[in-house]
Amino acid sequence: KAGVTQTPRYLIKTRGQQVTLSCSPISGHRSVSWYQQTPGQGLQFLFEYFSETQRNKGNFPGRFSGRQFSNSRSEMNVSTLELGDSALYLCASAKFLADQETQYFGPGTRLLVL
């Protein structure tokens, strides 16, 4: 069964631009979460979607937004990019909302902001 896929895998943008990243969860999974990984801050939770609804949001500015479609695919958008947004963006999917359920992570999208 195919794993979580993220596109694009690598991206270079300049300050002030905006970017959209895509995540396709494992077939049948309805929960998608997004994380940012940087050398300085480590892995930080961005937001989580389930059945097209945002359920949780981390402590990030409003420039970071996301959405989930009816097929469970998710996108995250970062507007007015800053140098500090350079990071590996990971998405994770899970089937339900069960506490004992693990999440499956994609390979990530590496964003470089110049």
Added chain:
Amino acid sequence: KQEVTQIPAALSVPEGENLVLNCSFTDSAIYNLQWFRQDPGKGLTSLLLIQSSQREQTSGRLNASLDKSSGRSTLYIAASQPGDSATYLCAVSWGSARQLTFGSGTQLTVLP
């Protein structure tokens, strides 16, 4: 503030050695705790998930324990192999099962 700490930041061991990675967390009211592995430039692979009601989980050469009262978890790796070289991350969920708070990881190198 709910935080997760992993010590040491890096560990180097000879092949065949048994080793323990440590994780501590500040609030004992957890939903679950997970251990992940991350290879350079790649995503995360889930190794073990321990629910709040459990004390340990085992998978092959890996054993993870959870002590909520002391706010600690350990990941035991038996008979380490060079292929075990990776960064190991501990993650805890509190308010939501899918909102994970990660430690900074332990970079493990197993020398042949």
